[in-house]
Amino acid sequence: MxxxxxxxxxxxxxxxxxxxxxxxxxxxxxxxxxxxxxxxxxxxxxxxxxxxxxxxxxxxxxxxxxxxxxxxxxxxxxxxxxxxxxxxxxxxxxxxxxxxxxxxxxxxxxxxxxxxxxxxxxxxxxxxxxxxxxxxGGALAPTQAEQMLEAGQAALDAGDIGAAAQAFAAVLQEDRENPKAIAGLARCYIESGDHDRAAEVLGLAEGKLAEDPDVKGAAAALEVARSGAATANDDLAPLQAAVEADPANHQARFDLAVALNAAGDREGATDHLVEIVRRERKWNDEAAREQLVQFFEAWGPMDDATKAGRRKLSAVLFS
CATH class of the missing domain: 3.40.30.10 (Glutaredoxin)
Known part of the structure; x- marks a missing residue:
């Protein structure tokens, strides 16, 4: 306008x-x-x-x-x-x-x-x-909804999934289009392993709301969780052995990175994907770089692994 x-x-x-x-x-x-x-x-x-x-x-x-x-x-x-x-x-x-x-x-x-x-x-x-x-010309006092969202995020960060879910759900009862509440509740279900319920919550975000950074991050986290669920219980030794035997085996390194992330080793996952980018950026239509971007969205922009990963990726891309 x-x-x-x-x-x-x-x-x-x-x-x-x-x-x-x-x-x-x-x-x-x-x-x-x-x-x-x-x-x-x-x-x-x-x-x-x-x-x-x-x-x-x-x-x-x-x-x-x-x-x-x-x-x-x-x-x-x-x-x-x-x-x-x-x-x-x-x-x-x-x-x-x-x-x-x-x-x-x-x-x-x-x-x-x-x-x-x-x-x-x-x-x-x-x-x-x-x-x-x-x-x-100045910030307003936080609303009750904003206070609930802050409490929900704090509970989620502390691992109290039940309290976090209650806070986010309370906000959604008043505002079904609140992107932070949608994303927060979806992440609660992701953390609890209920991927179907997480997808159902994300379905509340339609149109432009689906492009909200918080919603996109939660959607990425769901994709990562679903892909990682297939490898969560896998033995990493064969993949590690394959990479050690042939450092140019990008598919084995890629699979190892996904498995490491599922096991909670974000730094290890990042390092292997960055190594693929360093060796052959265009491999598999830049699959390694795209996986990194998805990881960063899933982890959130303020996560230490995201910050470190972006620095490592930038150092390779612009070297």
């Missing part, structure tokens, strides 16, 4: 609302409805003091009904750092037309009488919060 925001200044809007007699919103009035006649006071004038978010909606718009309560919640959480003004475009279409709104929900942020940011479509609460934080 940056082009339409940048192309429309306050002058045209001011003209449509010229002569409005409404006073600026009272202090502490964080959320209100506006009209064409009161838009200048409610938004343009008010934004000279406090950033104002304008939510263009209509009664027939399903996504609007999803988004508006989320914006209201986050604005209230901001405790006066921003205000929210809602405009029904069925009753008051003029301002939306001047802002070139072509679909709803459409959200604009105003500062100092100017539109400065915006987005279209229903977004999850986490993205709405980032939008408001950027406008307010």
């Amino acid at each position: 940056s082009d339409s925001l940048g192309a429309t200044g306050p002058q045209g809007l001011q003209g449509s609302a010229q002569g409005a007699g409404s006073a600026a919103p009272a202090a502490g009035d964080l959320i209100k409805d506006t009209t064409t006649q009161t838009f200048a006071a409610d938004v343009l004038e008010a934004s000279m003091q406090t950033p104002v978010i304008v939510d263009f909606w209509a009664p027939w718009c399903g996504p609007c009904k999803q988004l508006t309560p989320i914006i209201e919640k986050v604005v209230q959480q901001a405790q006066g750092a921003v205000k929210l003004v809602k405009m029904n475009i069925d009753e008051h279409p003029e301002v939306a037309q001047q802002l070139r709104v072509q679909s709803i929900p459409a959200v604009f942020a105003f500062k100092n009488g100017q539109p400065v940011d915006g987005f279209m479509g229903a977004l999850p609460e986490s993205q709405v919060k980032r939008f408001v934080e950027a406008l307010a």
Whole structure:
């Protein structure tokens, strides 16, 4: 929306609302409805003091009904750092037309009488919060859902799968499209060995949600877990012997890397895959590099093995 925001200044809007007699919103009035006649006071004038978010909606718009309560919640959480003004475009279409709104929900942020940011479509609460934080110029206090997600991740890191699953499931009961909760609960099932249930949870992520980094990481972890399950109980000695006998036996080294990861030896798995890349990067359509990337997604970007592995891979690729 940056082009339409940048192309429309306050002058045209001011003209449509010229002569409005409404006073600026009272202090502490964080959320209100506006009209064409009161838009200048409610938004343009008010934004000279406090950033104002304008939510263009209509009664027939399903996504609007999803988004508006989320914006209201986050604005209230901001405790006066921003205000929210809602405009029904069925009753008051003029301002939306001047802002070139072509679909709803459409959200604009105003500062100092100017539109400065915006987005279209229903977004999850986490993205709405980032939008408001950027406008307010500071981080907001964590929501209850964010606190539950943090507790769930801490429990998962500590190996308390039951407590972690309860926390992530509680968030999903309130927000079935929360990507961190989907990914967290899926990882709980992966850790417990219930791969089918993990896949069922990941099935909640559809469309753009499936591209969320947390969801993609959990999906990669499921693929790695499923491939590793076939080798988890294998004797590594034959594979190790095959690699020692012929260091150029890339398939044996690849299989050994997968088996080592299944056994919990991430460093060993990384080293063997990096060695394949060093010897013959194009082998099997760059299977070693692609397996490393999948491992990194599955382990997570902050895992020590991921950080070390990326450094080792980069050293080989760019040497």
